[in-house]
Amino acid sequence: NAGVTQTPKFQVLKTGQSMTLQCAQDMNHNSMYWYRQDPGMGLRLIYYSASEGTTDKGEVPNGYNVSRLNKREFSLRLESAAPSQTSVYFCASSVAGGNNSPLHFGNGTRLTVT
Amino acid sequence: QKEVEQDPGPLSVPEGAIVSLNCTYSNSAFQYFMWYRQYSRKGPELLMYTYSSGNKEDGRFTAQVDKSSKYISLFIRDSQPSDSATYLCASAGSYQLTFGKGTKLSVIP
Numbered sequence: 001n002a003g004v005t006q007t008p009k010f011q012v013l014k015t016g017q018s019m020t021l022q023c024a025q026d027m028n029h030n031s032m033y034w035y036r037q038d039p040g041m042g043l044r045l046i047y048y049s050a051s052e053g054t055t056d057k058g059e060v061p062n063g064y065n066v067s068r069l070n071k072r073e074f075s076l077r078l079e080s081a082a083p084s085q086t087s088v089y090f091c092a093s094s095v096a097g098g099n100n101s102p103l104h105f106g107n108g109t110r111l112t113v114t
Numbered sequence: 115q116k117e118v119e120q121d122p123g124p125l126s127v128p129e130g131a132i133v134s135l136n137c138t139y140s141n142s143a144f145q146y147f148m149w150y151r152q153y154s155r156k157g158p159e160l161l162m163y164t165y166s167s168g169n170k171e172d173g174r175f176t177a178q179v180d181k182s183s184k185y186i187s188l189f190i191r192d193s194q195p196s197d198s199a200t201y202l203c204a205s206a207g208s209y210q211l212t213f214g215k216g217t218k219l220s221v222i223p
Binding site: 033040041042045048058100102105106107108 | 214
């Protein structure tokens with residue numbers, strides 16, 4: 001049972017380059033999320049998708065775009081990478097949105113922007 | 115003030131010790147409380163889930179919520195080296211969970 005799968009696991013970008021982080025879940029969950037985790041800052045929500053066809057901004061959306069491709073897949077795009085976007089990015093999913101549905105996380109993408 | 119505050123540690127204890135991890139939260143509307151465990155270079159995994167006040171026990175782990183003082187605790191009995199990880203508390207805020215910054219725990223054999 002794969003759960004939440006993120007690709008790539010590691011990436012190094014130069015300032016100004018673009019890239020897309022991919023996420024797929026096989027648990028038939030309705031809601032999906034993108035977080036970033038930085039030392040001393042904890043997990044911060046970038047964007048989420050409550051259900052297929054909807055997306056909403058989280059706490060730190062600037063510099064990012066997302067696409068909910070279908071029920072399984074939720075991608076995060078950096079159009080013009082900046083060093084401040086160096087971080088570990090986690091995708092998560094839950095059965096439903098709302099505050100009583102635990103999150104299931106992938107193992108992260110470690111991104112360095114030079 | 116962040117809605118969920120957590121002492122980042124690090125915390126180092128000998129094997130077999132009782133560990134107490136704590137968080138405070140500020141939003142009195144929070145009803146759901148969770149603890150996640152995160153091993154190095156892995157994603158967080160759900161450890162405990164509680165609703166409203168009270169205790170919940172699962173093996174060596176006990177989660178405690180005191181809504182009157184807005185205090186969340188996780189107790190680990192008979193701690194093992196395999197418990198070495200970062201522990202994140204989380205509380206429900208509007209649509210999304212709000213996470214604490216995490217406490218790094220090391221259990222020394």
